[in-house]
Amino acid sequence: MESVNRNFSPEKQGLSTVAVHVGSEPDPSTGAVIPALSLSTTYKQKELGVFKYEYSRSNNPNRENFEKCIAAMERGKHGFAYASGSAATANIIASLEKGSHVISINDVYGGTYRYFTKICPQFDIDSEFIELVDPEALKAKLRKNTKLVWIESPTNPTLRVTDIKRISEIAHEYGVKVVVDNTFMSPAFQTPLELGADIVVHSVTKYINGHSDVVMGVAVTSCDIIAEKLRFLQNSIGAVPSPFDCYQAHRGLKTLVLRMKQHEKNALAIANVLAKSPYVESVNYPGLPSHPQHELSKRQMRGFGGMLSFYIKGDVNTSKKFLHSTKYFALAESLGGVESLAELPSLMTHGSVSAEDRQKLGITDTLIRMSCGIEDTEDLIEDVLQALENSQ
Numbered sequence: 491m492e493s494v495n496r497n498f499s500p501e502k503q504g505l506s507t508v509a510v511h512v513g514s515e516p517d518p519s520t521g522a523v524i525p526a527l528s529l530s531t532t533y534k535q536k537e538l539g540v541f542k543y544e545y546s547r548s549n550n551p552n553r554e555n556f557e558k559c560i561a562a563m564e565r566g567k568h569g570f571a572y573a574s575g576s577a578a579t580a581n582i583i584a585s586l587e588k589g590s591h592v593i594s595i596n597d598v599y600g601g602t603y604r605y606f607t608k609i610c611p612q613f614d615i616d617s618e619f620i621e622l623v624d625p626e627a628l629k630a631k632l633r634k635n636t637k638l639v640w641i642e643s644p645t646n647p648t649l650r651v652t653d654i655k656r657i658s659e660i661a662h663e664y665g666v667k668v669v670v671d672n673t674f675m676s677p678a679f680q681t682p683l684e685l686g687a688d689i690v691v692h693s694v695t696k697y698i699n700g701h702s703d704v705v706m707g708v709a710v711t712s713c714d715i716i717a718e719k720l721r722f723l724q725n726s727i728g729a730v731p732s733p734f735d736c737y738q739a740h741r742g743l744k745t746l747v748l749r750m751k752q753h754e755k756n757a758l759a760i761a762n763v764l765a766k767s768p769y770v771e772s773v774n775y776p777g778l779p780s781h782p783q784h785e786l787s788k789r790q791m792r793g794f795g796g797m798l799s800f801y802i803k804g805d806v807n808t809s810k811k812f813l814h815s816t817k818y819f820a821l822a823e824s825l826g827g828v829e830s831l832a833e834l835p836s837l838m839t840h841g842s843v844s845a846e847d848r849q850k851l852g853i854t855d856t857l858i859r860m861s862c863g864i865e866d867t868e869d870l871i872e873d874v875l876q877a878l879e880n881s882q
């Protein structure tokens with residue numbers, strides 16, 4: 491159902507209101523407050539060619555509800571859901587012409603790096619990875635065939651922050667589109683379309699679903715031309731999520747803003763504890779005044795997020811002892827769930843990055859990444875303090 495009966499205009503509402511109401515119209519046939527799970531793969535047509543839904547790969551009610559909600563959360567017009575964040579990346583790249591050039595921030599998500607370096611060449615798409623902490627560095631790298639700039643901010647795992655507004659201004663001067671992977675911040679804390687980006691992508695698997703039980707992705711844009719291409723590709727490539735995954739992710743999305751506040755509260759508290767510890771070399775967290783882009787972070791984000799990383803004093807064995815000593819922080823990849831997680835990027839999430847590149851990016855064997863969950867702050871602090879003691 492369209493959101494007409496409440497005269498609802500998402501662009502004027504706060505994000506929590508949008509999260510709860512957009513795409514969640516009570517079912518007109520039963521009055522159910524929560525739209526039902528629609529498992530049907532096909533839909534009876536009123537007359538030949540007259541239908542709301544046709545075939546579930548093309549569209550279905552649960553996916554449409556989720557897409558509406560996430561598009562409104564990102565302050566965009568069109569949302570497209572995919573079977574994973576990686577499928578969202580694949581669909582966006584598939585919208586480029588043969589012979590295109592893509593510029594990516596250098597410490598991009600490992601799977602995105604793999605896609606750009608191993609799969610893009612098969613489609614004659616060239617990619618290049620550059621340092622974008624200084625956005626002006628982009629100018630010298632733009633080529634005639636550059637079609638896309640791909641950024642993440644903050645980056646993973648070193649939490650470097652990129653000026654999305656400035657990157658977008660420069661790219662647009664040259665007719666180049668900007669994609670922001672907004673997985674780390676979520677729309678609760680950052681809405682890149684409002685900063686000038688053309689497309690936002692998410693691994694919904696992380697904060698948006700938020701409960702570590704769905705793998706899914708999404709792309710959002712306000713541009714009708716990009717939307718038309720993405721709609722065609724979403725249906726043609728067919729890497730779509732199931733109605734149940736959409737239902738779950740939509741439910742998760744409703745509490746996103748609340749969860750993000752607690753993720754951030756915990757991350758900030760832990761970052762402060764780590765920064766004061768004699769066992770810690772340094773901490774990467776945009777919310778600390780010591781972060782090199784703290785001022786930029788305050789400008790472009792509404793919060794600093796739940797992710798942090800830190801260098802423990804010692805060597806790889808100290809890191810391992812720390813990771814084996816935590817009670818609540820589970821030693822695991824992924825992020826953004828309600829439960830706290832910790833990992834060693836050099837041997838886990840970023841193990842496929844070459845040793846040379848890891849060195850350049852500061853991904854050493856003593857860099858530990860933490861996804862701070864929504865548990866009680868005091869319990870997490872106590873856990874980190876005891877694990878630091880035990881790591882010695």
Ligand SMILES: *Cc1c(COP(=O)(O)O)cnc(C)c1O
Nearest residue numbers: 574575576599671673693695706
């Ligand atoms: C996990 C992740 C992805 C990939 O998403 P999947 O849902 O695992 O395919 C992309 N970007 C970032 C920043 C991620 O953390």
